[in-house]
Amino acid sequence: MRLDAIRQLDIGGYPYQVELVDGDIHDDDDENQNLAGEVNYSELRIRLDSRLPEPLRKSVLLHEALHALLYQAGRTEDNEQIVMALGYGITMLLRHNRAFATYLLED
Numbered sequence: 001m002r003l004d005a006i007r008q009l010d011i012g013g014y015p016y017q018v019e020l021v022d023g024d025i026h027d028d029d030d031e032n033q034n035l036a037g038e039v040n041y042s043e044l045r046i047r048l049d050s051r052l053p054e055p056l057r058k059s060v061l062l063h064e065a066l067h068a069l070l071y072q073a074g075r076t077e078d079n080e081q082i083v084m085a086l087g088y089g090i091t092m093l094l095r096h097n098r099a100f101a102t103y104l105l106e107d
């Protein structure tokens with residue numbers, strides 16, 4: 001499945017729209033910094049740079065979803081290091097252990 005098939009993510013009961021963006025996504029805190037993706041909590045929107053190759057889109061989408069989960073849990077600052085670790089870590093854990101991923105998804 002490609003990212004194009006995912007238009008929306010339910011994150012903690014909230015419907016976040018998922019958008020691929022042509023062109024740079026600028027960091028609100030640093031206009032000179034371009035981002036691979038960003039999450040906007042008040043607009044319930046996740047945007048990803050369309051130039052990202054498909055394998056990276058997976059990690060970046062999970063990364064932004066993790067930001068949203070932590071935000072909903074009240075952790076609004078200094079999350080980058082843990083989100084980086086979990087975003088790549090969970091993606092690789094599930095990709096390298098497909099039986100585990102299937103087991104998690106079963107009812």
Ligand SMILES: [Zn+2]
Nearest residue numbers: 063067080083
């Ligand atoms: Zn981040």
